[in-house]
Structures are given as structure tokens and as C-alpha cells.
Amino acid sequence: MKILFIYNPNSGDESGKEFVGKIEDKLKKYFDEVILKETKKAGDGTKFVEEIRDVDSIGAFGGDGTINEVLLGMKNIDSKAKLLILPGGTGNLLGQRLNISQDKEEALESFDFKKTQKIDLGRVNDKIFSLFASIGAVPEAIHEVSSEEKSKIGGLAYVKKSIEKLTTSEKYNFDVKSDGGNYSGPVDHLIVGLSNKIGKLEFTSENKEMNNGYANLFILTKDSIKDRLELLKDSIEGEVEQGKNILDFTVKEAEIYSIDDKEVRLDIDGDEGPKLPVKIKILKEAVEVYIPREELT
Structure with missing residues (x-):
């Protein structure tokens, strides 16, 4: 099992770089291979998903903008990977709707990667x-x-x-x-x-x-x-x-x-x-x- 994990170090309280080590340790307990990618500019989330296709799961740590970039990439390549959302922004609206804790430490601890849910998305022109x-x-x-x-x-x-x-x-x-x-x-x-x-x-x-x-x-x-x-x-x-x-x-x-x-x-x-x-x-x-x-x- 392989997971691509994309994180925005500047989301929310800008704690991404410090927290990513804990995320990697957690993911290595459940996945055979963990690929970490740090976004540096707008559009990177979409680009990483489109470039690294051979994965079973995709994770994202960031705000709603980061999540939507990842979702756009997934739809562009018709990815069937399962999505992990960790709150890293100020809004985290999708995470809230899915009852994911807005405390990043608590959210990370809450996943055992056994439960999933399919949800709708909206496409508006070339955005998601x-x-x-x-x-x-x-x-x-x-x-x-x-x-x-x-x-x-x-x-x-x-x-x-x-x-x-x-x-x-x-x-x-x-x-x-x-x-x-x-x-x-x-x-x-x-x-x-x-x-x-x-x-x-x-x-x-x-x-x-x-x-x-x-x-x-x-x-x-x-x-x-x-x-x-x-x-x-x-x-x-x-x-x-x-x-x-x-x-x-x-x-x-x-x-x-x-x-x-x-x-x-x-x-x-x-x-x-x-x-x-x-x-x-x-x-x-x-x-x-x-x-x-x-x-x-």
C-alpha cells in the first residue's frame, strides 16, 4: 500500500513543517510506502497528484484551498485513490463536515484507515x-x-x-x-x-x-x-x-x-x-x- 501525502507548510498557524514528522510516523504504521510532497506555490497540489499516479491513497494537510487542489488533480486523472484530510488551515470546512477534529493532533490520532465514505463534488469550469x-x-x-x-x-x-x-x-x-x-x-x-x-x-x-x-x-x-x-x-x-x-x-x-x-x-x-x-x-x-x-x- 502506497500513499502520497501533500502538505502546505503555510496553512493556518504555519505549523506544517513541524507537524509533518508526526504525520509521517503515523502513516508508516499503515502504509508500506509514504511519499511526502511540500507545496510551494498555488497549483502544486494538483501537479503532484497528476505526476505521482501509482498510489492507493492520497493525503492532504492544509486548508480548503489545498484540499480542492488535490481533488482537482484526482478528478483530472480519474484517480480512484482514497483521500485522507488533516486540518491545517483556518477554515477546514470539508473536514468539519466529515466530523474530523479541527485539532490536528487529535485528528491524526483518530484515523485507523478502515472507515471510508463516498462524497459528491462540484465542478465549476476547470475548478473543483x-x-x-x-x-x-x-x-x-x-x-x-x-x-x-x-x-x-x-x-x-x-x-x-x-x-x-x-x-x-x-x-x-x-x-x-x-x-x-x-x-x-x-x-x-x-x-x-x-x-x-x-x-x-x-x-x-x-x-x-x-x-x-x-x-x-x-x-x-x-x-x-x-x-x-x-x-x-x-x-x-x-x-x-x-x-x-x-x-x-x-x-x-x-x-x-x-x-x-x-x-x-x-x-x-x-x-x-x-x-x-x-x-x-x-x-x-x-x-x-x-x-x-x-x-x-
């Missing part, structure tokens, strides 16, 4: 996302809230961060086409979610599965402060689909165009994504990931 693609101030604010802020002031952390951004939010005009429904007109917020959670926030009761081949597409069509605050309130209460100015489609594929030719970029899993127009496709059970031997709360 594992949880969500979004446009707008509230989704941006929600994923920017740190675990430290969340633990200190709970749901108020989302309110605080969102209010900071609401006054600078732009309004857009989009043409949205999908197999679940179409819309053309003003858009204040848009999110394509593979999960019903962002971090610890369960923003909807719909689409709780991570492997059903579908995503929720939410569109807020009004741009008043009142509408934005209602969206924030509904998100915190887990009922974003109940908003009176919210359109809710269940989709496998979607296309998003800017009607007025304004340059707009999608946010994917907390990082800057491609410019519109974009084509999104949900890839059912696209990757098999290792999960902890015991689910952690």
Missing part, C-alpha cells in the same frame, strides 16, 4: 469545490467566521461578520439556467451548496446527504438591508429556503451568466473562483474519503 460555490456578502461572511469567534460568541459571530459586509454588498443581474429551474433578473446572493452546512452552521434542512448527486441552488432576488438580514436570520435558524424572496432549486447542473457583462467571480469553498459565465456540474460520489474511527462531535 467540495461544499459550496457562492456570490454575495452573507455567504462570504459566514465562511469567514473562525472557530475561535464561533466558540466565543456563538451565532452572534455570524451576525457581526455579516453586518460588516452587508453595506458593501453589490447587486447583480444574472441569467441562471439549471435542470431544476431557471431564473433571469436581479440577484443579491446566490449559493450552490453540496451540503446543508457551512462549518458549524446548518443553514437549511434540505439536502443533508453528501452523496446523492444533487446540490441546492438558492437565489436571493432582493437587495434591501431588511432582505439581507432576513436571509442571515433564516440561515442561522436553518431555514434559508423559507425566505419569501428566496428561490430554491435542486440541481445536478447549472449555468450562470452575467446579463450586464459586469465582471463577477464565484467564491468556491472560501477561495476566489472563476469568473462568470460558469458551468457547474455535480459529480455523484466522486471521491472516497477516510473518516475517523469514531465520529467526533
Whole structure:
């Protein structure tokens, strides 16, 4: 058994180089060969996966950006390797969704490489996302809230961060086409979610599965402060689909165009994504990931 392990030494608290020795010691107990690769620039994660193909498993230590680079490489070469995720960034949203401890030492100890789970991914143009693609101030604010802020002031952390951004939010005009429904007109917020959670926030009761081949597409069509605050309130209460100015489609594929030719970029899993127009496709059970031997709360 062979594992390629990719780590970003600059993720999160920049502890990658110090921690990688412990990771290597752990992996050598379960794998016959461990290949370590350190990322130095954007795109390295994808490159390493595409270059070193003859492996049974691939591991990644870094933030959501590092994870998505690895996932992109895996999809580009149609890799069947199993994926190990260790939290090394500030967000680690996919790891949180898979109940992987956000304490790296605890997370490393929790794996015995016996349990796996297949999950969906989203492809947007030439990029991969594992949880969500979004446009707008509230989704941006929600994923920017740190675990430290969340633990200190709970749901108020989302309110605080969102209010900071609401006054600078732009309004857009989009043409949205999908197999679940179409819309053309003003858009204040848009999110394509593979999960019903962002971090610890369960923003909807719909689409709780991570492997059903579908995503929720939410569109807020009004741009008043009142509408934005209602969206924030509904998100915190887990009922974003109940908003009176919210359109809710269940989709496998979607296309998003800017009607007025304004340059707009999608946010994917907390990082800057491609410019519109974009084509999104949900890839059912696209990757098999290792999960902890015991689910952690």
C-alpha cells in the first residue's frame, strides 16, 4: 500500500513543517510506502497528484484551498485513490463536515484507515469545490467566521461578520439556467451548496446527504438591508429556503451568466473562483474519503 501525502507548510498557524514528522510516523504504521510532497506555490497540489499516479491513497494537510487542489488533480486523472484530510488551515470546512477534529493532533490520532465514505463534488469550469460555490456578502461572511469567534460568541459571530459586509454588498443581474429551474433578473446572493452546512452552521434542512448527486441552488432576488438580514436570520435558524424572496432549486447542473457583462467571480469553498459565465456540474460520489474511527462531535 502506497500513499502520497501533500502538505502546505503555510496553512493556518504555519505549523506544517513541524507537524509533518508526526504525520509521517503515523502513516508508516499503515502504509508500506509514504511519499511526502511540500507545496510551494498555488497549483502544486494538483501537479503532484497528476505526476505521482501509482498510489492507493492520497493525503492532504492544509486548508480548503489545498484540499480542492488535490481533488482537482484526482478528478483530472480519474484517480480512484482514497483521500485522507488533516486540518491545517483556518477554515477546514470539508473536514468539519466529515466530523474530523479541527485539532490536528487529535485528528491524526483518530484515523485507523478502515472507515471510508463516498462524497459528491462540484465542478465549476476547470475548478473543483467540495461544499459550496457562492456570490454575495452573507455567504462570504459566514465562511469567514473562525472557530475561535464561533466558540466565543456563538451565532452572534455570524451576525457581526455579516453586518460588516452587508453595506458593501453589490447587486447583480444574472441569467441562471439549471435542470431544476431557471431564473433571469436581479440577484443579491446566490449559493450552490453540496451540503446543508457551512462549518458549524446548518443553514437549511434540505439536502443533508453528501452523496446523492444533487446540490441546492438558492437565489436571493432582493437587495434591501431588511432582505439581507432576513436571509442571515433564516440561515442561522436553518431555514434559508423559507425566505419569501428566496428561490430554491435542486440541481445536478447549472449555468450562470452575467446579463450586464459586469465582471463577477464565484467564491468556491472560501477561495476566489472563476469568473462568470460558469458551468457547474455535480459529480455523484466522486471521491472516497477516510473518516475517523469514531465520529467526533
